[in-house]
Amino acid sequence: MIDAPQPRPDEEEGFERPAPPERAPRKTAPIVPAQNIAGRALVVVIAIMTFLSCVTFGAVTLVRDTASVWENQISREATIQIKPTEGLDMEIALATAAGLAAEFDGVKGTRIIDSAATMRLLEPWLGSGFDIGQLPVPRLIIVTINEDSPPDFKDMREAITTAVPSATLDDHRTWVDRLVAMAHTTVTIGIAVLGLMLSATVMTVVFATRGAMAGNGHIIEVLHFVGAEAQFIARQFRTRFLFTGMKGAAAGGVAAIVVFILFSWWSSRNMATPQGDQAAALFGNFAIGSAGYLGVLMMVIIIGALTAATSHATVVAYLSDLEGGQTDGG
Incomplete structure (x- = not known):
């Protein structure tokens, strides 16, 4: 006598067959690998x-x-340089040139560079402690001008050189x-x-x-x-x-x-x-x-x-x- 086949465990009543494990999604490799x-x-x-x-x-x-x-800077300042000559009173020459420049229309003001400031300008080359009065060092006057209405530099140059022959006016334009x-x-x-x-x-x-x-x-x-x-x-x-x-x-x-x-x-x-x-x-x-x-x-x-x-x-x-x-x- 042949025995009837016994039911498998997963076919018994109330038994649920476990679901197959889910596969992890496959990562797509980039067309252009980073290491290349x-x-x-x-x-x-x-x-x-x-x-x-x-x-x-x-x-x-x-x-x-x-x-x-x-x-x-071209349109803001100009410079008057006075070279020392024999018989020239430098302080009077500086005041005269500064006064003439201040009379021109378009000039805001003038400033004389004093001896102490001149010495500081020369320190990189001559060092400190020298007597500026014993050296033929030119003195400078800074002329502040109106940017919108500059003065006539030609007339100013002629007036200054006539009053002080050793003076020169530099408007800085050339250099x-x-x-x-x-x-x-x-x-x-x-x-x-x-x-x-x-x-x-x-x-x-x-x-x-x-x-x-x-x-x-x-x-x-x-x-x-x-x-x-x-x-x-x-x-x-x-x-x-x-x-x-x-x-x-x-x-x-x-x-x-x-x-x-x-x-x-x-x-x-x-x-x-x-x-x-x-x-x-x-x-x-x-x-x-x-x-x-x-x-x-x-x-x-x-x-x-x-x-x-x-x-x-x-x-x-x-x-x-x-x-x-x-x-x-x-």
Whole structure:
């Protein structure tokens, strides 16, 4: 006699069969692996180019602002210089020249540089403790003029030299115009150098993008042939390169800001020394101001966006060539 089959445990009444364990969702690997392009080399190159670009931009800003100050000084002040000659009473000559200059329309005031101030001007070259009365040192008069309605310098020069033959009037236009022209040339050269640095950054990104595509060429071709749009593939590269570019650009921008802060600190520490005074006379206090720091931030954003846009354009051009080759082959 054959026994009837016994029911399985899971078929008994009231027994529920356990559900199979749920599978964890599979993580999709990115088309452009991070380790292929976001390596240290590319980040360091972008950081170096950003640092040099920001420093160049800061230097251009500093020179441009200094040139603007020089131009404003032309319209604010003039100088009367009186050379000591035999039989000349210097104090009377200074008072006479200052009084004549003050009579002209467009002159706000005059100020005679006294002996103590003249000695301080000569200390970087002659040291301290010398007797200025024993040296044939010219004396100066600062003439403050109206910027909107300057005086007639020709008539003023003739009146002063007639009353004091050893006096000369210098409106600073000749040497300041030369300095301003030199500053403008420096700004033009700085802009050209900045353009070259950005071009070098673009070329670096192009080579890096082509290297990334060469390492993932089979994946790109398969995706392209099965119908993936070029914009989708290019977007993957653009996103990855945007992250890489912003990381390198941020590092370079921060390094440039640190350099500017250090220069400004050094300038403030050496303000009372002859070296610091000479540097301040030429370049100010080495502070680029809020506009300069805003320009550094814009430079970081531009380089990051330029990196992403360059990689996008390179991928689109590569896929266009791929489609052209497929059409020619067909």
